[in-house]
Structures are given as structure tokens and as C-alpha cells.
Amino acid sequence: MKTSKVLTSAANSEPTCAISAIRQSKLLEIALSGDWVLDARLPPLEPVLTQIETKTVEKIIVSTKALGRWDSMLVTELIKLIDYASQKGVAVDKSTLPASIQGLLTLVSAVPERVDAHRDQTRTSWSQALTVSTGKAVQHGKEMLIFVGEMIISTFATLRGQAHFRRQDLWLYIQECGPSALPIVTLISLLVGLILAFVGAVQLSLFGAQIYIANLVSLGMTREMGGLMTAIIMSGRTGAAYAAQIGTMHVNSEIDALKTMNLDPMAFLVLPRMLALIIIMPLLCLYADLMGIIGGGFVTVNFFDVSLTEYLDRTASAVKMKDFIIGFVKCSVFGILIALSGCMRGMQCGRSASAVGDAGTSAVVTAIVFIVVADSVMTVICNRLGI
Template identity: 45%
Template structure:
């Protein structure tokens, strides 16, 4: 007889009873809950009654509850979420295992940005939110940089990766940009028979600012993105957490060598890019404009003061800091998914290029004010 009773209980379908007693809503669950079976009709009624403004308290109990799976847990979570959203007083009397699962379900808050929404704030609200969120980001950025120590071997490796390995792409882009500058200048200067001034145009343009900008933009896409992707992937694989657990500062081990290496190498790459750009102008001047090679070289030396070289080095140094910090910062603040790595890489490149443009504007204004 006991076996027959147990079989009957096992076969009883899921049951939900919702009774409203004044401001108290009593919900009882029972029967067998199975993912393959639909919820009982009274389940939706219980959820609707929990949202009733007359309800101030919720009591959830079990009665003749048979085997259950996650379908019962999903129902109870939805019911309690409705109650918590309305700030109802909640009391539960459920089996211990179910109580523990419910506590676990509400113990972990939802991750920010995990839920999608189609409603977007207005332009002023979005600008205001970004402005208010800027100071914490600045403090977080300064804390990320901080004071750090590093190994010399790490810095040498980073210098090789961001310097020597970047020479081919820097050579190509700078040479072509020098060609472009020469062609653009020649369009107007040849009308007045002043082709020789192409040497000064290319020399000043490349040495003063364009060489550094070209190097900065190329290194943003090549090195800044690589830094963000590398450190971001380590963040996803919890390698950064492992370093912290071993007592090794991630800033010391990952950030500082790369920042210093790129800060030192971009000025050197800028000088190399300047030479390649001048070479590009030399090719156009001698082969396309029929200028004498010695004449072009002498014109370049006479028309381009040495101060433009120094100003270009200032640009390059600032760009190196911007590119390295943008890549490393976005990598360290990367999320824990493959999508977050891609987002961090894209953000690092965008921030680096925007930073280069803003820094160029500021330094240019300062140079004009100082008349240098």
C-alpha cells in the first residue's frame, strides 16, 4: 500500500494554489514538477496576484510536494522577483534544498550591461552621465598607472616587439606619405616654377608633425591593439588574477615595461619615419619634377631648421605614452568574455587615435604661442 501511495504521489501533476487573505497572498506549491510539462494554470494567476497593489505580504509554502526540477525553481524565482520589486514582506516554508537554491539565485546580483534594453537616454542625459562618470574613470586610470617596478628583460623584449618589428610597416607608410606630400605640393608649386620648394614642404611637414602622427596612428593599430588584446585575453583566462595571487603586481609585470618601451621607441621610429618621408619627397623631386639630387638635398637642409626635428620628437614622445597607456588600460579593464576582448581592443585604438589628435592640437597651439 505504501508503494502504491508513493506511485500516486509521483504521478500527481504540478499544483499551485494562490489565496488572497486581505493584504496577505498565500501561495502553495505541490505535486510533481517536470521541465517537459507546462506550468499549472494557477501559476500565472499567482504571478498576477503578486503584482496586485492590494497585496503587501507574500507567503510561499509547499504541500504534498513531489519530485521537482528547475521548472519549480524558475517559477519561484519569478514570483519572488515580483515580490522584491514591489518590496513585499516575504516568508517562505520550503524544503531545505529549494531554500538554498533560492538564496543562491538572489545572492549574486545581475552583471551590469547583461540585460539588453531598447530604451536609450536622451542626448543631454547621456552627456551628463558621461560627464559625471569621468572623475571615477580618471581616478581608476591614475590608480592603474601608479608606482611600479619592473624587470629589465621585460622592457627589452617589449622594445624589440614595438620597435624593430615595426620597421617594415613604418618604412612603407612613411615613404608613401612623403610621396603624397610631394605630389600635393607640386600641384601648386609647378604652376609658378617653384618646384624646389617641394623639398621644404616635405621636410617641414614630415619632421615637424606628420612623421610623428603617422607613427602614432600606425602604432595605435599595431601595438596599442596588441597590448589591449594580450592583456585582455590574460584577464579572461584569469592569468592577471593568478599574478596578483602570487604577489606579482600586474602593473609592474604587464603595464610599465610596455609603456616605457613604447615611449622610448616611438621617438626613434619618428626619426626613421622622417627620413623615409624625406626620401619619398626626394624620389618625386628628382624623378618626377626633374630636380637635381644635390640641389634637392641642399634645399632640404637650408629650408628645414633643426628645431622641427626636436618638435617632432616631442610629438612622438607624447604619442608613445598615449598609445601605450590606452592599450594597457583597456586590457586591464577588460571583461571576462571573448566579446569583451574585442571591445577592449577597438576602444584602445579609438582612444589612442583620438588622444593623438587632441595632443597634436594642444602641442600645436603651444608651439604657435611660443613661436617655435
């Protein structure tokens, strides 16, 4: 019988833990003592593993009579010991361990670790990253074309009476994206009008031309900012809601149920939402223009030497019908893009809870990108046409 050296912690201020191993013929008894907690200094397992390496040990018994406090650190060390003994063909008697430790070891061994659980991080070159990004962009473009094509087919089928379209759903969605959005549209439009008035006044006051603040605010709101800010608000409010609603239906297999009942999901779910947003967006744009002009008038009349009559007169002379029409058309296009982005991302959603959140985020990002690009293109076209 041979007794190995007892390994203990060197720091007396720290919780101590110790291992002692006694080998008798082909039996190895490992005694654990002290407190095996996370703040304790671990004694090395190498001397014990060296005795297992000698091929003369057939069975290991673990004694915990002198064991104090313990936590997951002890279980981790036991797992290392059991795995090494298993590789060497040495049996480990777990019956001497406390029942709680035996339960934890049983849970660990019940489900084996996945082979691909630890993935190595590989660095890719910029050319490979560019190729992957280009491939993803092409794939997204194909998916968008497929969605638009299905939407057009469903629209014609609805017009011919061959698709199930619920008119009451249309009015419900108009209520959700129209009157329900008035408070946030009112606040943002008033603030944008205030900002335009203050920014313009700083420069115009250098020339004593504060009267032209009305021109700046009215033209800026009707041609650009009214429709643009409304579209951004609706993309975050309504576009994300559409993506989350339809994505949740995907998760709950409700869309599969509609297909089973021979109902076209595009006509039943997507078309009412798109029509509601296309109808309500121009009206919200006109309302935002009005609120922005009111906000600019509040600043101009109260902080600068301009009367309310002068402000209204300059606004009426500066804004023409074509300016309202340009903003109206832009906001109509924005409504189509927001509805397209929200519904498309919802229909492309995966079947998990995280996928619903990803669909909402992707819908907002896609809608804002489309809005900015479309606004830039339409502004350039208007400039080239002289309108």
C-alpha cells in the same frame, strides 16, 4: 461524442497541416495530420483552445498517426497548446508523441525562460543622455587618474628595488614594437612623403616654384606627419596588442595569480611595455622622417624639373635641428599616450572573450584621440613660442 470541424490549409500548392479535435466526456483527443513545416499555412488553434476553456476537459491526448513531415513549427504550436492547458489546469499526455518531439519539449521545459529576457526599449531625453554621458566621462577620468597614480607608485618602487621588474621582458617588447614595426612604418612613411610631394607640386607649379617641394616635404615630415603617422600606426599595432595581451591575462586569472604570488602587475606587466614604447617611438619617428623625405625626393626628381642635388640642398637648408627636436618630443609624448591607453584598457578589461575585443578597440580609439589632442596642443604651444 462530438467532432469538431477539420481545419486545413486553403492553398493546395502549399504543404498542408490540419488539426481535428474529438471530445469524449472529459477526454479531448487532438489529431495532427499533414506536413507541419515552415512553409505550411497554420490552422488556427482557437477552436481547440475554446474546448479547453469549457472546464469539462481534464486530459488531452495528442495523436500523430497521420502526421507527415514536421519541424520546429509543430513544436512551437504544441508549446502554445501545453502552456494554455497548464494555465487551465488540464493535463496533457505526451506519451503518444514521437520520442524526438518529447525530447524537444523536455528541453524547453527544463530551463525556464528568464523574466528579464525580453527588455522593453525605453526612449530617453537628450538631457538624460547628456547626464549619462557626462557621468561616464567623469568615471573614465577617475579610472585614468587611478591608473596613472598606480603606475607612478610602481615606477618609484621599481627604482628603489622594491618591485619585481624583468629586464629581459623589456628587450623582448622593444623587439616587438621596434624592428618588427619597420616594414609597415617604411611603407606608410614613403607613401605619405609621395602624397605631400604631389599635393605641394600642384600648387607650387602654378608659380614655377617646384624647388620648394623639398621644403614642404621635409618640414611636414619632421615636424608633424612623421611622428603623427607613426603614432597612429603604433596605436593600432602595438596599443591594441597590449590591451589584448593584458586583457587575456585577466580572463585567464593570470593577474590574480601574480597578486597571489605578491608580484605587482603594474611593475611586472605594464612598466616594461610602457618603457619599451617610450624608448622606441622617437627612433621610429626619425626613421619615418627619413623615409618620408626619400619618398618626396623620388617624386620630385622623377616627375618635376628638380635634380637630386637641388632637392637635397633645399632639404638641408629648410630643416633645422629644432624641427627634428620638435618631432622627437612629440613622438615621445605619443609613445607615452599609446602605452598608457593600451595598458590601461587591458587592466580594465572584463573576464569574457568579447571584453578582450572591446578592450583592444577602446585602446585604439583612446590612443588616437589622445594623440590628436596632444598634437594640437603642442602645435599651438610651438606656434605661440615662435618655434
